[in-house]
Amino acid sequence: MSTQTITALSTFGTGQVFWSMLWFFCFFIWIWLLIRVFSDIFRSHDMSGWAKALWIVFVIVLPYLGVLVYLIARGKEMSQHSIEDAQAMDAAQRQYIQNVAGSGGAGGAADEIARLADLKDKGVIDEAEFQAGKAKALGGS
Numbered sequence: 001m002s003t004q005t006i007t008a009l010s011t012f013g014t015g016q017v018f019w020s021m022l023w024f025f026c027f028f029i030w031i032w033l034l035i036r037v038f039s040d041i042f043r044s045h046d047m048s049g050w051a052k053a054l055w056i057v058f059v060i061v062l063p064y065l066g067v068l069v070y071l072i073a074r075g076k077e078m079s080q081h082s083i084e085d086a087q088a089m090d091a092a093q094r095q096y097i098q099n100v101a102g103s104g105g106a107g108g109a110a111d112e113i114a115r116l117a118d119l120k121d122k123g124v125i126d127e128a129e130f131q132a133g134k135a136k137a138l139g140g141s
């Protein structure tokens with residue numbers, strides 16, 4: 001090894017590794033903050049298009065100051081947008097689960113049998129069709 005290589009390796013001690021990792025994580029957090037700010041700007045329904053454009057220009061031209069000012073000025077709205085999105089996703093998930101669970105299982109089979117019984121009582125289907133539909137609703141073939 002050359003003398004330069006040995007000198008470079010000896011100066012890259014534990015403290016240098018720590019500072020390199022710290023700067024890397026700070027850079028990663030900075031990128032994450034930029035993504036959060038831009039996504040909040042675009043999903044804000046309470047801002048006009050011109051206000052969104054001005055915030056984007058401000059964040060692009062003066063990134064550190066722009067993000068800091070945005071977080072101070074609209075931090076509460078950012079959290080409200082996050083809460084509203086989480087509630088909307090929760091409601092959509094609950095609706096989906098209810099639709100899927102309601103289409104099968106005991107409740108769905110009971111509803112189907114009640115519908116078939118009503119059709120049988122009205123004379124639309126006969127006993128054989130009722131029994132076939134009942135077997136199908138209960139999972140038989």
